[in-house]
Amino acid sequence: MKFSKDINRYREYSDRKNVLFLLFTQQGLWALFYYRVFNAIYRSKLPGLLKKLLLVIGVLFQKKVEILTGITLPYSTQIGEGLYIGHHSGIIVNANAVIGSNCNISQGVTIGVSGRGDQRGVPIIGNRVYIGVNAVIAGRITVGDAAVIAANSLVTRNVDSHTTVMGVPAVQVSDNDSRDYI
Template structure:
């Protein structure tokens, strides 16, 4: 029984890259993330080929940014496994860092110097408007306005967001 629970849990430390894989060409959020990842890879690679492929990925990035209606910068700090089921209206500051296997719904705003842990789910319309830290496996409710730190496993809801009890695993 314990093994089935641990298998079902998504890791907060190891990125599940399959969550970002596009099955079809018309998966705008996954295509946008692919452009960001490729741009960052080729920028690190450098050289003439890297310069050319960075330019190509910038063009693709701009296309997918318009299609999705997002403002996620090319130099963002996002670890693998990010899911954006409805990407429209998502705004992420370049200095914010997002851990692995997170889930972000539409109309979310994340400001500068926010640190989001692994496997954090952020509901639609949530605003993280101060430099805060959100722990692993935390939940941010829809339309919550987060102005304080959220401990690991906790749930934050409301305006301003209040911390509810931590999730517990029943075995």
């Protein structure tokens, strides 16, 4: 189950604290819990009317979590297992975005839509990507596996795997990967 992998990531970062303690104190886990529940319903083969009713309830729960935590994770987003949200507040993920497994998202991050015409779209983020504080990743782009997006960066172009980008607009500054961050 993907949520158990999320919990394991939080335990790694918190000296293996008790799961109940983490569930009560980590706002990122609250948001992930509701995301995982309602994403499972969204992807299920439940009868149409029942599924729609449950998803309306899901929107209400997710809005509650969004207000309490400042984290927007729509149930239609594709998020791999083991996501870690380092700090709550100001995190917005577009409903059509794709995020790989074992990624870290810091506070203030936006993963959203941008571009015009054929270039309009949302990012696809690979596995083991570290996204720093207040970074914005927008448009029909791909962020490769094990990439690092530095704090306060604006990413509007593809990012190669195993590289670090920073700046506005973000440019590659090194071949260092996310190994030390994830």
